[in-house]
Amino acid sequence: MGADLSTRKISGTPLRVADALLRSLGGSSVCLRWPAAASDGCDAAQIGLTIPGFQDFPLSPALFRKVRVVMQEGQPGKFEVLISASAVGALAGELTQASAERLFASAMGIAIASKLYLVEAVTAPELFGQAYLYRLLVREAQPQGQ
Amino acid sequence: MQNAKDTFYIALRNRLASLNPARAMLWRGVQRPGIMVEEAEAVVAQMAPDIFVLRWTGLKVDMNLPRTLAQLDCEIHYTTGGTQSNGGLDRGRALEAMDAELVSLLNPPSAAKMDYTQTHATALNSNVYWTLPLFGPETTIRERLDRLVKVSVFTYLDQEER
Numbered sequence: 001m002g003a004d005l006s007t008r009k010i011s012g013t014p015l016r017v018a019d020a021l022l023r024s025l026g027g028s029s030v031c032l033r034w035p036a037a038a039s040d041g042c043d044a045a046q047i048g049l050t051i052p053g054f055q056d057f058p059l060s061p062a063l064f065r066k067v068r069v070v071m072q073e074g075q076p077g078k079f080e081v082l083i084s085a086s087a088v089g090a091l092a093g094e095l096t097q098a099s100a101e102r103l104f105a106s107a108m109g110i111a112i113a114s115k116l117y118l119v120e121a122v123t124a125p126e127l128f129g130q131a132y133l134y135r136l137l138v139r140e141a142q143p144q145g146q
Numbered sequence: 147m148q149n150a151k152d153t154f155y156i157a158l159r160n161r162l163a164s165l166n167p168a169r170a171m172l173w174r175g176v177q178r179p180g181i182m183v184e185e186a187e188a189v190v191a192q193m194a195p196d197i198f199v200l201r202w203t204g205l206k207v208d209m210n211l212p213r214t215l216a217q218l219d220c221e222i223h224y225t226t227g228g229t230q231s232n233g234g235l236d237r238g239r240a241l242e243a244m245d246a247e248l249v250s251l252l253n254p255p256s257a258a259k260m261d262y263t264q265t266h267a268t269a270l271n272s273n274v275y276w277t278l279p280l281f282g283p284e285t286t287i288r289e290r291l292d293r294l295v296k297v298s299v300f301t302y303l304d305q306e307e308r
Contacts (some may be wrong), residue, residue: 001299015205032225035174035188043262046159047152095175106174108188141189 014132015086017060022084027061030081031111032091032103052081056111057095059087064112067137076140079117081110083134085124100124100134109141116141147205147216147298148308150274150301154220155183155200157257157274158299164197171197182222193292196240198248213272214217214303220294222248225287234289241284248284248295252279259301272302 019027036053039116045051063082088100097103109118117138123129162169162179169180171194173187180197193199204219224244228237256275259266282294 033307035237043152046186047155047183047262049263079282102172103306105190105194106172118189 005019008128010128010130012086014127014130015084018132019084019086022061022063022082024072025063027063027084029058029060030062030064030083031056031058033108033111034095034117054108057091059083059091061087066119076142078120078137080141081112081136082116085138086125086133087134100131104136106132109138110138147218147301147303147308149304149307150216150218151183151202152262152298153257153259153274154276154299155181156260156262158198158200158251161251162247167245167299169196193223193225194227194242198244198251205227208241210247216301216303218299218301220267220299222297222298223292224295225290225292227290237289237291245281245293248279249270250289252276252297252300259304261306270304270306274298274299274301 009110032059034055036055045052061084065080065082067078067080085100088103092098092100092103095103097106104119104122107119109116111117118141119136119138120136123135125133125135159179161254162181167179168194170177173182182197182199184199184201199222201202201221201223202218203221204217208215208216208217215224224241226237226240227243228234228240255277256273258272259272261270276297276299278297280296282296285294295307
């Protein structure tokens with residue numbers, strides 16, 4: 001019985017390769033819709049009376065594509081968004097979020113071309129324990145009143 | 147009826163803050179007691195663990211009384227996977243702790259009805275009161291235990307609410 005105890009130096013190479021791949025596949029920009037926290041501590045904000053302002057933070061490079069699923073009547077379309085881990089890491093730091101998972105969990109969704117998509121699941125492929133890409137399963141938000 | 151829903155939530159939230167301040171959540175960037183109204187928050191794919199989520203369902207109104215009586219049905223959902231340090235082996239105990247907390251939160255079963263639409267919440271001329279909790283069976287979904295508790299909330303509608 002043995003274990004591989006050799007050390008591996010973590011470098012930024014996987015992140016750069018992932019970014020280059022996203023750009024070469026037509027990488028664009030998506031926005032993370034983030035609620036402003038200024039009034040959320042009050043009663044009115046917690047019972048849906050005062051609505052916080054929202055801010056869109058761009059994330060790029062990113063890829064947005066339709067997921068091939070069996071079409072069902074009345075079901076909204078599902079899409080996949082691939083986002084650079086370096087962009088996500090930078091934004092998580094900017095918004096003082098402990099992790100990317102926390103960042104996506106606190107966000108209202110992903111805005112693409114002014115349309116809102118809700119995040120259903122997040123996965124992150126890793127290399128040597130370092131996420132180099134975030135893969136989000138999103139669905140179209142239902143239309144809302146003006 | 148909205149005043150009754152708001153009062154019920156705020157009463158439970160304030161009781162939770164004093165009963166167990168450790169049951170807190172970081173929601174929309176703000177640290178607050180671990181209870182929320184589902185319809186007043188953003189849609190999430192999966193319910194957050196270790197917090198109470200209020201979901202309003204049924205509504206009945208009885209107008210054959212001197213004052214109109216409204217009955218609002220509330221479902222209280224919560225789920226837990228135990229603690230990471232214990233490998234989730236304490237999830238049964240964690241769920242039981244939430245059960246006991248909820249029993250304490252719902253007692254006493256009434257609160258003075260408030261109008262939270264004003265800048266400073268104002269008291270109305272009636273109370274909000276509710277039934278004993280009806281605990282649903284414990285359900286297991288993957289590594290988490292879920293519970294659904296039903297409570298009926300009653301209130302007489304005030305003149306300002308009609």
